[in-house]
Amino acid sequence: MTANDAQEMSELERLCDLGAAEVLMPREEFQASVGGHWGIDCVERLIAEFGSSREATVFRLASAYPGMAAAGLLCFRRTKGDQAKLESMMQYPQTSLFDFSSSAKSAAGIADPKYRRQSFHTSDDFPTTHTVRWNKSFDEDSIVYKVGPNGVMSSGEPLPNGIELKGILEVVQAPYQRDHADIEHPDILFYWRAA
Numbered sequence: 001m002t003a004n005d006a007q008e009m010s011e012l013e014r015l016c017d018l019g020a021a022e023v024l025m026p027r028e029e030f031q032a033s034v035g036g037h038w039g040i041d042c043v044e045r046l047i048a049e050f051g052s053s054r055e056a057t058v059f060r061l062a063s064a065y066p067g068m069a070a071a072g073l074l075c076f077r078r079t080k081g082d083q084a085k086l087e088s089m090m091q092y093p094q095t096s097l098f099d100f101s102s103s104a105k106s107a108a109g110i111a112d113p114k115y116r117r118q119s120f121h122t123s124d125d126f127p128t129t130h131t132v133r134w135n136k137s138f139d140e141d142s143i144v145y146k147v148g149p150n151g152v153m154s155s156g157e158p159l160p161n162g163i164e165l166k167g168i169l170e171v172v173q174a175p176y177q178r179d180h181a182d183i184e185h186p187d188i189l190f191y192w193r194a195a
Contacts, residue, residue: 010072021060024193030064031171040170040191042150054175056174058189059121068194069123070132073174074115074144079135082110091099101105115144115188117160134162144188159192167194 025046033049034042043057050057062071075166078086089110114137122131138144143155148191154170175186 025060027064055158062121065123068126071191073118074188075118076182078113087109130163132159167192172186
């Protein structure tokens with residue numbers, strides 16, 4: 001699959017998500033059910049009402065928000081380029097003299113894994129100039145690195161988009177984890193809205 005194919009698949013997936021959200025959780029009905037409380041802590045109640053998944057409900061919080069909001073999935077991993085370099089080092093260990101330490105990885109230009117944006121859903125009022133590009137990592141001081149298996153965490157911080165507009169960032173561990181997800185750094189759902 002080429003990068004262009006991946007981008008088209010991502011766009012198709014996003015359009016399917018939007019269509020499914022509109023059928024399952026019509027905007028006006030969803031907004032009325034939220035009742036002005038746009039926090040991620042209302043997701044369980046909305047799931048019970050609409051019969052939707054946790055991911056779809058969090059994403060719908062963003063897409064139905066009457067202001068600037070975004071939500072998505074974060075995965076803890078390296079960039080694809082760094083992962084390829086690491087796999088090459090492991091396949092041909094003689095090139096690094098069997099040294100897979102942090103210093104050897106650093107010398108090879110391989111960054112440590114970080115939480116990176118995978119999916120991204122926004123409200124109508126969210127400017128495209130504020131989009132967090134695919135695979136962009138969150139700052140290591142962000143609350144996304146502190147979330148545990150139980151409960152929602154929130155913090156006032158900007159999205160990693162270079163805009164520095166602070167908002168309310170809420171994070172929760174994703175209920176379904178990828179097969180190759182990092183056990184100590186599970187996949188995370190995030191929901192951000194302008195303060």
